[in-house]
Amino acid sequence: MAKVLRAAVLGPPGSGKGTICKRIAQSFGLQYLSSGHFLREGIAANTEAGVLAKTYIERGMLVPDQVMTKLMLPKLEQMRNHSWLLDGFPRTLAQAQALNSLYQMDLVISLNIPYETLKDRLSDRWIHPASGRVYNMGFNPPRVQGKDDITGEPLIQHDDDKPEALMARLRHYKELAKPVIDLYKSQGVLHSFSGTETDKIWPYINSLLSTKMLTQPSDTHPTQMP
DSSP states (O other), rough: OHHHHHHHEOTTTTHHHHHHHHHHHHHHHOOOEEEEHHHHHHHHHOOOHHHHHHHHHHOOOOOOOHHHHHHOOOOOOOTSSSSSESSSOOOOOOHHHHHHHHOOOOOOOOOOOOHHHHHHHHHHHEEEEEEEEEEEEBBBSSSSSTTOOOOOOOBBOGGGGHHHHHHHHHHHHHHHHHHHHHHHTTTTTEEEEOOOEEEEHHHHHHHHHHOSSSSSSSOOOOOOOO
């Protein structure tokens, strides 16, 4: 039987985290679990955690730790016999400790991308709000400018993707991420990758995963969540 692998990818906005996660899911058969997807799903279904999260999102605030863990941990408990990959969770030490109480992580990947690269990527980033689909005018543009490929609905640019807000946003990410990174480093499961191009980082991540998953799951199909 294939080894069950529990993994997460950490990285600042614009680090290529979503792209890396999708490649890992496709290559190694891990379930791709995006916190953004579960937030949108919880809000649409009017779950207790979803209703709570919506009140913060509508005010432009970060969703508190206790709401995120209430949203994510029941989902993860259902995945006990599956290999999975987390994107967007845990973001804080409190979230990481809550996750730790449920599972010992096998692998945590941290992406270190230079500020200038992040700034360039995010200034070109446009989003379809309803689905969370992300486009980049430089390397992943929509088929019709300003429109989502699937629905044709308009794309938006987040205010915090604009250069003037980006420095504060990245500083905030680093403050929250450092204790999370330190925790996983102390557990011996952290692997950091630095670079400016996802395609150049990917072979090293691919090699690491190949070593970690000695047998690839043959009966598990990756579930992609936007």
